[in-house]
Amino acid sequence: MISIVIPVLNEGATIRQVIRTVKKTSRKTEIIVVDDNSTDTTVEEAMKEGVRVITSSQRGKGISMREGMMAAKYDIVVYVDGDILTYPDNIVELLTDPIVNDQADFVKSYFTRQAGRVTQLVAKPLLSILFPELAHFQQPLSGMIAGRKSLLSRVQFENDYGVDIGLLIDMHVLGARITEANIGRIENAMQTWEQLSKMSREVSRTILHKAEHMNLPQENLETLGNINIIREQMEYSILESIDKLHKMVIFNLDEVVFTENYLHLAAAAFDVDLSLQQIMEHHTDPVTILEHTATLFRDRNLAELLEVADAIPIVPDIKAVVRELKKRGYACGIITDGFECVARHIKNKLGMDFVFANRLHLYDSVATGEITIPEYFLQQDDDGLDALPRYNKNNILQYIAHKYHVTPQNVIYVGSGSDGSNLLKEAGIGVAFDSRVPFIEKVADKIIPGPYMAPLLSIAQASPEKFRIKLPPISKKQARRIGIGSLVALASAGLVYLAARQIRKNGQEREKSLALNC
Incomplete structure (x- = not known):
C-alpha cells in the first residue's frame, strides 16, 4: 500500500491530468495533494478528482513534502511533481518496485529531458568533491522519488530548491539502500535565468550545509566558501493583493462555515476535551483561554490538525456562493478565534482570498503549544501607554480600513452573533446566518435562516453603502x-x-x- 504525495503551487492547468496518471497504478494507493497556498484554481481542480487536499502551513516545497509525508497513512511514500504531463502510466510502479521487492529503501528517478544546467554545473561537481559516493546519480535533483516513511520521518526537508539533493544526502548518511529508476522522457517548463540562479545558490547551500555536519576536510569547505549561498526567502500574503479592491465579505469560520465546533472536536479527537472544558470554566480572559488551549495541542502535527477540520461538514453551498461573489468583485475571506493553519486550509478549499486568525506555532510542522495573537485582534485601551492591549476581534474593521483602505461601509460580515454582535453592527452589512441569538434582528441588517448561504447573493447585489441608513427597530x-x-x-x-x-x-x-x- 502506497501514499502518493503531490506538492503543488499554482498548477490548476495540469494537476488533474497528473492525478489521473498516478491513478492508473494497479497498487492500492491514497493520493494527497499538498497545496502550497496557490492563488489559482489548483485546489478546486484537485478536489474534482476526489483526492485528499491539505494546505501547507507555510510556502515552500520542502514544507509541503514533509507535511504530505506526515499525512501519509502507508509506509511507502511516493512524490511526484504536479506540473508534468509526460509521466508514463506506470510511474508509480517504476518508483516503488525496488522498495516493494525489498531491493531498496529510497528510489531516485532519472530521465531524459531538454536541459539540466544546475545539475551539470553545480550539483554534480559539488557532489564529486564532497560526497563522491553520490556523484554517479544521473539526476540528483529529481523530485520524483519514493521512500520508506520510517526513514523519511528521520531526515530534514529543506524548504527550497535544495530539498531534493538534501534528501538524497540524508538518506545516504542514514545508510539507506538507494537506487535509481528510469522514468523515460520528462518535459516541463524551462526556467528563467533568475530561477536558475536562485536554484544554484540553494542547491550549493544545501550541499555545503550537509558537508559541514559531516566534518569533511576543512580545506574543501574553504575552497568552496567563496560560492554565494545567500538564501532568498519568499514571503507570501494574499491580503496584499486586495489593496485596490473596494468591497469584501468576511465569513466567521466557527459560526457560519463549519457546522460543528473545531476546537471541541479536535480536543475530543486528541483526548483533551476534559482539559478544554476546565479551561473554559476557569478563565474568562480571551488571551488566557487561547494560550492555555494552544498547550493542549502540543506535539500534534499539521496533518492531524487538518484531518479534524476535513471531517467537519461545511455549509453545503458556500463554495459556489464564494465563487459568485468573487466574480462580482468581492474579496472573500475568513475570520476566526482559532488557528491560522486550519483557517488557511479551509480558505484554500473554498477558493477564498484571505484569513484573519491566531497563529499556532509550528516547528517542523509540529505544534509547539505556543500561540501568537496578531495585531489586528488587539486593541489598546485608553488607560495609558503602560496598559496592555486587550483581545478584541471587532478591531479587525479598523485594521482593514487602515492597512487595505477598505472602509467598514464596504464590508459584508457574515456571522451568527454568538461571540458578540459588534461586527454585525459595525460592518456595512451585517448578515446573521442560522442564528439562535435572541433579538439578533435588532443587530443584523439581514438575516439568513440557513442552512444554505445562497440568499447572500441577493444581499450582495446592492452596494453596501445603501444599507447604512437603518430604521430603528420597532417593538410590538x-x-x-x-x-x-x-x-x-x-x-x-x-x-x-x-x-x-x-x-x-x-x-x-x-x-x-x-x-x-x-
Missing part, C-alpha cells in the same frame, strides 16, 4: 402605540419617495440621451 408595543394607520402612512411615504427618485433618475437619463443626440 411601539407598533400598537403608533397605530396601524400610521405605519401604513409611513410605508406609503417611503414608496412615494422611491417612486420620485426613480422618476428623477429617468428624467436625468433622458436629458443625457438628448444631449448626446444633439
Whole structure:
C-alpha cells in the first residue's frame, strides 16, 4: 500500500491530468495533494478528482513534502511533481518496485529531458568533491522519488530548491539502500535565468550545509566558501493583493462555515476535551483561554490538525456562493478565534482570498503549544501607554480600513452573533446566518435562516453603502402605540419617495440621451 504525495503551487492547468496518471497504478494507493497556498484554481481542480487536499502551513516545497509525508497513512511514500504531463502510466510502479521487492529503501528517478544546467554545473561537481559516493546519480535533483516513511520521518526537508539533493544526502548518511529508476522522457517548463540562479545558490547551500555536519576536510569547505549561498526567502500574503479592491465579505469560520465546533472536536479527537472544558470554566480572559488551549495541542502535527477540520461538514453551498461573489468583485475571506493553519486550509478549499486568525506555532510542522495573537485582534485601551492591549476581534474593521483602505461601509460580515454582535453592527452589512441569538434582528441588517448561504447573493447585489441608513427597530408595543394607520402612512411615504427618485433618475437619463443626440 502506497501514499502518493503531490506538492503543488499554482498548477490548476495540469494537476488533474497528473492525478489521473498516478491513478492508473494497479497498487492500492491514497493520493494527497499538498497545496502550497496557490492563488489559482489548483485546489478546486484537485478536489474534482476526489483526492485528499491539505494546505501547507507555510510556502515552500520542502514544507509541503514533509507535511504530505506526515499525512501519509502507508509506509511507502511516493512524490511526484504536479506540473508534468509526460509521466508514463506506470510511474508509480517504476518508483516503488525496488522498495516493494525489498531491493531498496529510497528510489531516485532519472530521465531524459531538454536541459539540466544546475545539475551539470553545480550539483554534480559539488557532489564529486564532497560526497563522491553520490556523484554517479544521473539526476540528483529529481523530485520524483519514493521512500520508506520510517526513514523519511528521520531526515530534514529543506524548504527550497535544495530539498531534493538534501534528501538524497540524508538518506545516504542514514545508510539507506538507494537506487535509481528510469522514468523515460520528462518535459516541463524551462526556467528563467533568475530561477536558475536562485536554484544554484540553494542547491550549493544545501550541499555545503550537509558537508559541514559531516566534518569533511576543512580545506574543501574553504575552497568552496567563496560560492554565494545567500538564501532568498519568499514571503507570501494574499491580503496584499486586495489593496485596490473596494468591497469584501468576511465569513466567521466557527459560526457560519463549519457546522460543528473545531476546537471541541479536535480536543475530543486528541483526548483533551476534559482539559478544554476546565479551561473554559476557569478563565474568562480571551488571551488566557487561547494560550492555555494552544498547550493542549502540543506535539500534534499539521496533518492531524487538518484531518479534524476535513471531517467537519461545511455549509453545503458556500463554495459556489464564494465563487459568485468573487466574480462580482468581492474579496472573500475568513475570520476566526482559532488557528491560522486550519483557517488557511479551509480558505484554500473554498477558493477564498484571505484569513484573519491566531497563529499556532509550528516547528517542523509540529505544534509547539505556543500561540501568537496578531495585531489586528488587539486593541489598546485608553488607560495609558503602560496598559496592555486587550483581545478584541471587532478591531479587525479598523485594521482593514487602515492597512487595505477598505472602509467598514464596504464590508459584508457574515456571522451568527454568538461571540458578540459588534461586527454585525459595525460592518456595512451585517448578515446573521442560522442564528439562535435572541433579538439578533435588532443587530443584523439581514438575516439568513440557513442552512444554505445562497440568499447572500441577493444581499450582495446592492452596494453596501445603501444599507447604512437603518430604521430603528420597532417593538410590538411601539407598533400598537403608533397605530396601524400610521405605519401604513409611513410605508406609503417611503414608496412615494422611491417612486420620485426613480422618476428623477429617468428624467436625468433622458436629458443625457438628448444631449448626446444633439
